[in-house]
Amino acid sequence: MGYRGSLLPYHAHYLMLSRKAALFLNLIDLPRPLFKPESFRAFLAFARQYYDGGASVLVHCNRGDSRAPSLAPLFLAKHLHALPCDSYAAAAKAFVSVCPGYRPGAGIRRFLNEHWAALRC
Secondary structure (H helix, E strand, O other): OOOOOOOOOOOOOOOEEEEEEEEEEEEOOOOOOOOHHHHHHHHHHHHHHHHHHHOOOOOOOOOOOOOOHHHHHHOOOHOOOOOOOOOOOHHHHHHHHOOOOOOOOOHHHHHHHHHHHHHOO
């Protein structure tokens, strides 16, 4: 990323950084969500651009059971219409059938439940 330590909340790259074909998002999954909708919209736009251009999209995080896997059903539902799009609960339930290790943290689960309808591709 090119920095040491923590970025200040007002730094231009605090929430996200895009470099070439990589998008870095600052998603900290706390029980009381601190996420910003613009981070999820940036992911949807980024993934749509590369996927629609024929590229594969790799989404990952430190443990792989909450943050990154929560972006996958968002994209699958909102852009590919491969999962139910009416609610996060419906999309998450369908996603668990293909990704049984999906264990969203309380914060990301709450955020997506509250913002699902407003997140659009």
